[in-house]
Amino acid sequence: MEQNLAVGLDLGTTKIVAMIGRKNEYGKVEILGIGKSKSLGIHRGVVNNITQTIQSIQLAVQEAEAAAATKIDGVTVGIAGQHIRSLQHSDYITRADAETVIDEDDIERLINQVHKLVMLPGEEIIHVLPQEYKVDGQAEIKEPIGMYGGRLEANFHVVVGQVSSIRNIGRCVKSAGLELEGITLEPLASANAVLSQEEKEAGVALIDIGGGTTDLAIFRDGIIRHTAVIPFGGNVITEDIKEGCSIIEKQAELLKIKFGSAWPGENKDNEIVSIPGLRGREPKEITLKNLSKIIHARVVEIVEQVYVEIKNYGHEEQKKKLIAGIVLTGGGAQLKHLKQLVEYITGMDTRVGYPNEHLAGDSDDAITSPLFATAVGLVMDGLKRQERVKAETIVEDVIENEVDEIVEEEEMQEPVIKPKRSFLDALTERVKDFLDNAE
Incomplete structure (x- = not known):
């Protein structure tokens, strides 16, 4: 695989998407290839059949490789599922020398300290996201690097998931012949792909309606404030249509996509769709009003659960108000009149x-569908990770060169420079080590 390419692997409940992208000269993301396969071994964001998941990953990857005419080695994988939870945590470090300025090492030390938090049995920290810092009691500092201070304190948003689920994903990726380069929480990936910086500053709730889960990420002042995963998605709506209309799942899905609406008032009573019967049976006639009522009932339930989470964050407080409202994305966001229903229930401005x-201007329309928001976000995440590694390598080379010069001058033994790693890289390493040892 070329050095400057990144691959996002979105493991969804209904589909698995592999997307290959790179940055163009204008700093925009250019999508070179996309592969999509039916997801068979994943239920509500959790792997429940390793073999089928591996096959689905391989199919998607092969399709993406063919489209981009390149070979894929490593991937950035999205993680979601009802086992994901988030919590707020504050921590601090006391610096040995208050006369020197705060640097990245101090922040990394603080973040690593948070990673030592004791979780419930079987849980592991996925992300530690700093919110605001305090330096010697001075609050609301967004970037403490370069400041003087003895005590560095911060509020963190900590995302936690089940070890077994993370390892199962790692196992599937490795068995599909790929390297796990990074793990990212899916709502964060989607947020990076669809939200503008202004929205994140003003306060916005991103609702990603997938097949198995509905993910929520809330931003305010440019900082992630709250994340949640609700174990309902588009599949539950399809299931309801299947039960309510006594038809097979394939027909229910098609009905939902072609004629589905979240607002029953939009359909007239005499609008009827005819569905062919099975094996020579009589065709079924379904009124679109009934179809909309079935969809409406379930969508209201999902939106209300999301709204409870938004209230839990504290949206009703003046200081925490989400001025930019709600942004809907994911496959479920394509449902007709969903935007109006969400506005009606929450009273918040909503857009799809x-x-x-962040995509290049000449991108295919299909790629800019809300369906691929997570995959695009994962590609962006992979590219960011590459840039970080590249920057660290340059710094290491500079340090090594300086060390070499000192060694030549003083004929000392060359010290070993340890590369700096973010905790997410360390988590990925741990998953890799576990998989290597398991074999």
Whole structure:
């Protein structure tokens, strides 16, 4: 695989998407290839059949490789599922020398300290996201690097998931012949793809309606404030249509996509759709009003659960108000009149988010569908990770060169420079080590 390419692997309940992208000269993300396969071994964001998941990953990857005419080695994988939970945590470090300025090492030390938090049995920290810092009691500092201070304190948003689920994903990726380069929480990936910086500053709730889960990420002042995963998605709506209309799942899904609406008032009573019967049976006639009522009931339930989470964050407080409202994305966001229903239930401004915020202008329309928001976000995450590694390598080379010069001058033994790693890289390493040892 070329050095400057990144691959996002979105393991969804209904589909698995592999997307290959790179940055163009204008700093925009250019999508080179996309592969999509039916997801068979994943239920509500959790792997429940390793073999089928591996096959689905391989199919998607092969399709993406063919489209981009390149070979894929490593991937950035999205993680979601009802086992994901988030918590707020504050921590601090006391610096040995208050006369020197705070640097990245201090922040890394603080973040690593948070990673030592004792979790419930079987849980592991996925992300530690700093919110605001305090230096010697001075609050509301967004970037403490370069400041003087003895005590560095911060509030963190900590995302936690089940070890077994993370390892199962790692296992599937490795068995599919790929390297796990990083793990990212899916709502964060989607948020990076569809939200603008202004929205994140003003306060916004991103709702990613997938097949198995509905993910929520809330931003305010440019900082992640709250994340949640609700174990309902588009599949539950399809299931309801299947039960309510006594038809097979395939027909229910098609009905939902073609004629589905979240607002029953939009359909007239005499609008009827005819569905062919099975094996020579009589065709079924379904009124679109009934179809909309079935969809409406379930969508209201999902939206209300999301709204409870938004209230839990504290949206009703003046200081925490989400001025930019709600952004809907994911496959479920394509449901007709969903935007109006969400506005009606929550009373918040709503728009449908397309992942074209950071994509190159000539991108295919299909890629800019809300369906691929997570995959685009994962590609962006992979590219960011590469840039970080590249920057660290340059710094290491500079240090090594300086060390070499000192060695030549003083004929000392060359010290070993340890590369700096973010905790997410360390987590990925741990998953890799576990998989290597398991074999």
